[in-house]
Amino acid sequence: MKKSFTLYAFILLVLINIFTYMFLSKEVKFEQNRYEKTTKKLRDSVALMTDKLIDANYFSLENNENAQNYFDSAIANKTIAYEKLIPVVTEKLMDLNANPKGNPYVGQDQIGVNKFVINKVKVLNHRWIIADYSDGKMWGEVLLKYFVNEDESISFEVMQSLLYAQ
Template identity: 35%
Template sequence: MKQKIFMYLFVFSILLVLFQYVNSKRVFEDMNHKLDGYKAQLTRSKDSIAVLQNENLELSHFNLERNEDAISYFENKGYNVSELIPMIKDELYKLNEGKGEHPIIPYGSEEGRRMMINTVKLLNHKWIIADFSDGQFWGELFLTYEITEEKELKFTLAESFLYPLN
């Protein structure tokens, strides 16, 4: 009797070990499969990041904040560029607050609306592009700017256009 019990225990132990082996092998293969999927996803993500970084670098080429020559121009004149850039944008946006027609935008608006500058991008130490709108009409400006000896900011309209209504 004792021998049969040991034999049943031995067979049960072997079946239990075999079940655990098969189950752990299946879990291990499933984890390896998931890991391969994650590795492929990581590779695709790294490639996408590299493409986006190159695109960002290309798009930021005409940008005062990345233009070392323009930054050096202002630094040689004694300006702090991190304070100067927001100040130039703020001065341009302040022109939106005046009464009557906008002093820089050469187009009038209809129905009591007012043309206002929406977005400003400083290209370098001399040029700005901006877009404007009155809610119905919109367009873009190409401006030049300079800081005078009296530390005053002076904007000059170089080019502008108004998009036609469809």
């Protein structure tokens, strides 16, 4: 009786070990497949987002070699580094928000009690800027021309302004 019990217990333990081994080996393969699929999806989405970012930054002075060459031209009297120019232009435009009647380059007169100020600026190339402005209730966008003068001052000119309906 003792021998048959030991034999049955031994057979049961062997079967349990076989089933456990099979389960764990299949689980490892399943996890590896899931990891590979997830990694592939993430790589695809990173590549897609990179492509979208490149498309979104197509109109940008940082990525426009022709506009950069305008400032590095051998014909010009001086060379301006566009990396330093972008923050200077942005800062000069944002400094005009301190005007009591609002930023004069939004292309809109003050409508209510709040003044129009520029919130975001994007330097498109060596000549144009697009900016977002608001007074807290109404929003709009403005397309500006900018010029770097001989004395390295920067002047702006409103090309087109758009105020969105409430």
